[in-house]
Amino acid sequence: MYHLFKSLYLHATSKEEYSILLLGLDNAGKTTLLEQIKATFSAQHPNLKTVPTVGQNVTTISLPPPHPSIYLKIWDVGGQHSLRKLWDSYYTSCHAIVFVIDSSDVGSATLADLSTDTGREEEHGRLDECRLVLESVLQNEDAEGVPILVLANKQDREDCVEVVRIKEGFVRKVFEGEKGANVRDSRVLPCSALTGTGVTEAVEWLCSRVRWNKENRPPVMR
Numbered sequence: 001m002y003h004l005f006k007s008l009y010l011h012a013t014s015k016e017e018y019s020i021l022l023l024g025l026d027n028a029g030k031t032t033l034l035e036q037i038k039a040t041f042s043a044q045h046p047n048l049k050t051v052p053t054v055g056q057n058v059t060t061i062s063l064p065p066p067h068p069s070i071y072l073k074i075w076d077v078g079g080q081h082s083l084r085k086l087w088d089s090y091y092t093s094c095h096a097i098v099f100v101i102d103s104s105d106v107g108s109a110t111l112a113d114l115s116t117d118t119g120r121e122e123e124h125g126r127l128d129e130c131r132l133v134l135e136s137v138l139q140n141e142d143a144e145g146v147p148i149l150v151l152a153n154k155q156d157r158e159d160c161v162e163v164v165r166i167k168e169g170f171v172r173k174v175f176e177g178e179k180g181a182n183v184r185d186s187r188v189l190p191c192s193a194l195t196g197t198g199v200t201e202a203v204e205w206l207c208s209r210v211r212w213n214k215e216n217r218p219p220v221m222r
């Protein structure tokens with residue numbers, strides 16, 4: 001009887017926890033985004049003075065009503081080239097991936113240039129590096145079937161490339177290319193981690209997709 005009550009009690013009081021992995025090139029804005037998410041859902045002031053991440057930052061948020069009653073455990077890992085091999089160890093336990101792009105560092109190329117490779121290299125900023133890294137994430141077997149949210153970050157900057165161009169000219173090309181064969185549930189959204197614009201929408205999309213995918217990737221009960 002004691003065990004029955006104990007398990008009923010645990011069932012009634014525990015919540016689903018989903019892990020979200022923030023990836024992207026160095027300087028894309030992952031740590032700023034983590035700070036902004038933390039601040040948005042805990043009414044704290046965000047610490048926006050970030051330094052390049054060596055290792056990881058992690059925070060768990062509990063979403064307030066009317067959001068579903070779940071925890072999101074968010075992992076922010078360093079994006080510098082030498083640190084990217086560490087990403088592999090996070091894939092098996094994550095429930096969604098956020099790939100953050102610095103929209104002001106994909107060059108001044110036009111949409112046509114972005115989608116046909118005709119733009120000059122110096123106009124592409126870090127577009128090619130970003131493409132290779134996104135492709136390697138999509139190709140990782142341990143991440144197969146995991147929903148992926150691509151965030152066109154730094155939309156507050158005057159020199160940013162608009163989300164539609166990043167979506168149509170870059171992301172679509174990667175997803176429809178031969179290295180995007182494993183493409184799964186995905187979305188491209190604009191945001192500014194610095195100002196907080198688009199952060200709630202991003203979290204809401206993640207929330208709905210991890211729950212939708214929970215038969216494939218069950219949550220941890222806490």
Ligand SMILES: Nc1nc2c(ncn2[C@@H]2O[C@H](COP(=O)(O)OP(=O)(O)OP(=O)(O)O)[C@@H](O)[C@H]2O)c(=O)[nH]1
Pocket residue numbers: 024025026027028029030031032033048050051052053054077078079080153154155156157191192193194195
């Ligand atoms: N204007 C603007 N700047 C941003 C935004 N997001 C981040 N930044 C700036 O970009 C720089 C890098 O931000 P971080 O969050 O540290 O970048 P990161 O992706 O964590 O970088 P690594 O830890 O090296 O992988 C900082 O100077 C941020 O203030 C944004 O939305 N708009």
Ligand SMILES: [Mg+2]
Pocket residue numbers: 030031032050051052053076077078079
């Ligand atoms: Mg960082």
